[in-house]
Amino acid sequence: MRRICVDMDEVMADLLTEHLRQYNQHFEEELTPEDLVGKGLWVAAPDDRQLQLRAFLDAEGFFEDLPVMPNAQEVLKDLSERFEIFIATSAMVVPNSLGSKYRWLRRHFSFIPPSHYVFCGDKSILRADYLIDDQPRNLLAFEGQGLLYSAPHNLMLTEFVRVNNWLDVARYFESVDPAA
Numbered sequence: 145m146r147r148i149c150v151d152m153d154e155v156m157a158d159l160l161t162e163h164l165r166q167y168n169q170h171f172e173e174e175l176t177p178e179d180l181v182g183k184g185l186w187v188a189a190p191d192d193r194q195l196q197l198r199a200f201l202d203a204e205g206f207f208e209d210l211p212v213m214p215n216a217q218e219v220l221k222d223l224s225e226r227f228e229i230f231i232a233t234s235a236m237v238v239p240n241s242l243g244s245k246y247r248w249l250r251r252h253f254s255f256i257p258p259s260h261y262v263f264c265g266d267k268s269i270l271r272a273d274y275l276i277d278d279q280p281r282n283l284l285a286f287e288g289q290g291l292l293y294s295a296p297h298n299l300m301l302t303e304f305v306r307v308n309n310w311l312d313v314a315r316y317f318e319s320v321d322p323a324a
């Protein structure tokens with residue numbers, strides 16, 4: 145059975161919406177996802193706001209209540225019947241997030257067993273046929289077929305196979321033979 149690794153932040157979980165909401169509230173700004181095209185929030189925010197941007201993520205429970213990306217549950221449920229699904233998240237960047245991420249996955253994706261969670265650092269360690277991720281650097285380090293999940297920060301890139309949303313993911317795998 146072919147194996148698909150799936151990133152969490154900005155692929156399964158809508159981190160940006162909450163991060164941007166807290167940023168706008170704290171700094172009394174009105175940035176929108178459109179303002180972040182080609183750069184993302186970290187690049188759009190001035191240097192003297194980087195520590196606060198990071199503090200939002202470190203706060204207890206930030207990762208606990210993130211919204212699920214539209215259609216992620218249905219599509220992954222369907223794919224899990226044809227493919228081996230592993231969740232691969234760079235959780236070491238925010239060690240506080242480990243417990244929250246575990247509980248979030250159990251709550252929203254209970255059909256994926258915890259033995260298929262990979263809380264990792266460098267994703268080049270992954271061995272799978274596919275990786276769905278919004279970070280180009282993770283796809284470049286990956287030896288299988290990478291699928292770039294669209295996020296404002298990566299919208300200008302043209303060198304990757306792109307999926308814009310979970311319905312796009314479903315369409316991509318329709319024509320893939322799980323046993324090949």
Ligand SMILES: [Mg+2]
Pocket residue numbers: 151152153154155277278279
């Ligand atoms: Mg991500």
